[in-house]
Amino acid sequence: MELSYRPRRLRRTPALRAMVRETQLSPADFIYPLFVHEGATNEAIGAMPGCQRWSLDGLIHEVGRAWELGIRCVVLFPKVADGLKTEDGSESFNAGGLIPRAIKRIKEVHPAMTVMTDVALDPYSCDGHDGIVSQEGIVLNDETVEILCRQAVTQAMAGADLIGPSDMMDGRVGAIREALDAEGFEHVGIISYTAKYASAYYGPFREALDSAPRSTTAKPIPTNKSTYQMDPANGREALTEALLDEQEGADILMVKPGMAYLDIVHRLRAETELPIAAYNVSGEYAMVKAAAERGWIDEKAVVLETLLCFKRAGADLILTYHACDAATWLRQG
Numbered sequence: 001m002e003l004s005y006r007p008r009r010l011r012r013t014p015a016l017r018a019m020v021r022e023t024q025l026s027p028a029d030f031i032y033p034l035f036v037h038e039g040a041t042n043e044a045i046g047a048m049p050g051c052q053r054w055s056l057d058g059l060i061h062e063v064g065r066a067w068e069l070g071i072r073c074v075v076l077f078p079k080v081a082d083g084l085k086t087e088d089g090s091e092s093f094n095a096g097g098l099i100p101r102a103i104k105r106i107k108e109v110h111p112a113m114t115v116m117t118d119v120a121l122d123p124y125s126c127d128g129h130d131g132i133v134s135q136e137g138i139v140l141n142d143e144t145v146e147i148l149c150r151q152a153v154t155q156a157m158a159g160a161d162l163i164g165p166s167d168m169m170d171g172r173v174g175a176i177r178e179a180l181d182a183e184g185f186e187h188v189g190i191i192s193y194t195a196k197y198a199s200a201y202y203g204p205f206r207e208a209l210d211s212a213p214r215s216t217t218a219k220p221i222p223t224n225k226s227t228y229q230m231d232p233a234n235g236r237e238a239l240t241e242a243l244l245d246e247q248e249g250a251d252i253l254m255v256k257p258g259m260a261y262l263d264i265v266h267r268l269r270a271e272t273e274l275p276i277a278a279y280n281v282s283g284e285y286a287m288v289k290a291a292a293e294r295g296w297i298d299e300k301a302v303v304l305e306t307l308l309c310f311k312r313a314g315a316d317l318i319l320t321y322h323a324c325d326a327a328t329w330l331r332q333g
Helices: 007-011 014-019 056-068 098-109 141-158 172-182 200-209 236-248 259-271 282-293 299-313 323-332
Strands: 030-036 052-054 073-078 114-119 162-165 189-196 252-256 276-280 317-320
Touching: 007 014, 030 056, 030 098, 030 323, 052 056, 056 098, 056 323, 073 098, 073 162, 098 114, 098 141, 114 141, 141 162, 141 172, 162 172, 172 189, 172 236, 189 236, 189 259, 200 282, 236 252, 236 259, 252 259, 252 317, 259 276, 259 299, 276 299, 282 299, 299 317, 299 323
Parallel strands: 030 052, 030 073, 030 317, 073 114, 114 162, 162 189, 189 252, 252 276, 276 317
Antiparallel strands: none
């Protein structure tokens, strides 16, 4: 048998493979999600081994560790006390609240670190939804957007670099862009959760923040978020969302979840010149951790392969709880 071309020639040695490698992974590709609470000590999160609810002091230490490992962006998520949760989520725009104070502390100690925030009402809502829930059990769009704009401006005032609306309300990107610009925050970027699906992969995250929808006797509360987050069956709809977010002024587009939605990452990459982010979500993280704890997989190999595949599919940035571990492994070679 005569073969004129043998692809294996370029796989023969580590040096050859490195020379022709199409995709590279770097700690600078990672956005590190961090949970923060008002407690004086850090708290382990049972469903997410290796993750913590950080105290403010612990948060500052962890941000410093991430910076030393080459990570250049963190995103903050608050666990809000039940006593501060209301139907309208007004704690979300409290200038003295947990997230504004956390942003200020980070910027005081680690001024070069890029700080991304989350804009949605679920951590602040007694109903557990990303928006205001009417007495009839409907998640209200326009009324929610008004609150989200106030939340975004409050975070920008505290020093946030990137605002991340994760709520999936219609028109919120444009409204937030207008609100930021009106207050002199033209320099603050928007990383939009463009294609955020109503996914079963979010369970551990909701445990970490105690932010799942809550049933009450006062009014009917939807048990899921399917009326505003995207249907997992839909792909073309992601292109519609991306076009709208780009027109409304988003600087970066995000797909969430990541692993099961690499086709969506690839579709968006083909349709836009904006940077694309993918969120390696809590359920994906927990599955890898659980399998590794049982000795069923090689955690390091699986994590680095997974993150590389996000890049190969077209993601420029990856939100991942594995960020510090992955950065350490990449440094080790």
